[in-house]
Amino acid sequence: MEILIEKFGLYEGINEVIGITFGEWINTAPVGLIVGDDVRVRLYSNHTREFVDKSGTLYVNVIYDPLVFVISAFEDLGKEWFESLDPPVIKGSLSWVKFRAMLDGNFAVLEFLEGDVLRKEVRAVNRGFNALIEATVHATRYVLTGSKTLADKIRYYGRIVERCGGSREKEAYRLLVKYAGLD
Ligand SMILES: Cc1cc2nc3c(=O)[nH]c(=O)nc-3n(C[C@H](O)[C@H](O)[C@H](O)COP(=O)(O)O)c2cc1C
Incomplete structure (x- = not known):
């Protein structure tokens, strides 16, 4: 599993990404994707958890836009922030991945379904x-x-x-x- 999702920029450890879930609206929030023996995410009681529970699906975007992290941490990104909605891709994202998500206590356990790399970007640590x-x-x-x-x-x-x-x-x-x- 880890080998496969490395292709999308998700490596062993905790990957800070934007989680996108569908419910009564399109919900966006930074989440830490934990890649180890499996892939999971700890979900506090928030809309991401609620929508994962209802839909069984979690999309993630790998992105380096600091504004996207700040805005989505406090509210939801409007449609104008997206370059596509199916699959949901926030403008400037390097990759997207769709997971099947199953709640297990404080976590959602994730199973890779599909994904794509949209941009290859060279970037130094900042x-x-x-x-x-x-x-x-x-x-x-x-x-x-x-x-x-x-x-x-x-x-x-x-x-x-x-x-x-x-x-x-x-x-x-x-x-x-x-x-x-x-x-
Ligand atoms: C970098 C970063 C990582 C985060 N990781 C998680 C996480 O793994 N799980 C979680 O429940 N909240 C996490 N949060 C907090 C949520 O993004 C935040 O509480 C958000 O408002 C939840 O929004 P929602 O109610 O729309 O889901 C993280 C926040 C940041 C900035």
């Missing part, structure tokens, strides 16, 4: 992008808890975004602090 992802993870928890420790962590990663990120990472960070109410 600490600004990585820091933006860390800040976004903390922000999704911060809005639930209001923890000062988390707010400090978000600001810490924000300084790395400012130092190492490009203009899109910086724009995404500014949006993130608004969503989190830290502006």
Whole structure:
């Protein structure tokens, strides 16, 4: 299984991707796809979980757009963000994969169905992008808890975004602090 899905950019460990599910609307949210002996995702009680439960299907997009991560963490991407809806592909995605998804406790266990690679992109590691992802993870928890420790962590990663990120990472960070109410 791992060998096959590596083709789509999904490697052993946790892969931060955008999960897309269909229900009363098209739901988008960053999720961490865990690739090991099997492929699974831990799902908290959110719409992704609800729609996976109803539809039995999870699509994922591999993408490097920081704005897509921030917006989809707090609301859903509108149709204008997509280059296609069947299969669902957010503009700029490098690949998409469709999984059959079965809830098992806190997890959904995933079975590869189909997928495609849309773009081959050469990209160096950018600490600004990585820091933006860390800040976004903390922000999704911060809005639930209001923890000062988390707010400090978000600001810490924000300084790395400012130092190492490009203009899109910086724009995404500014949006993130608004969503989190830290502006
Ligand atoms: C990088 C990243 C990874 C995330 N991974 C997960 C995850 O694996 N499972 C999960 O339930 N939430 C995860 N979250 C949080 C959800 O994206 C967030 O709670 C989102 O608002 C859920 O939206 P929904 O209700 O539309 O599904 C992650 C957030 C980020 C920024």
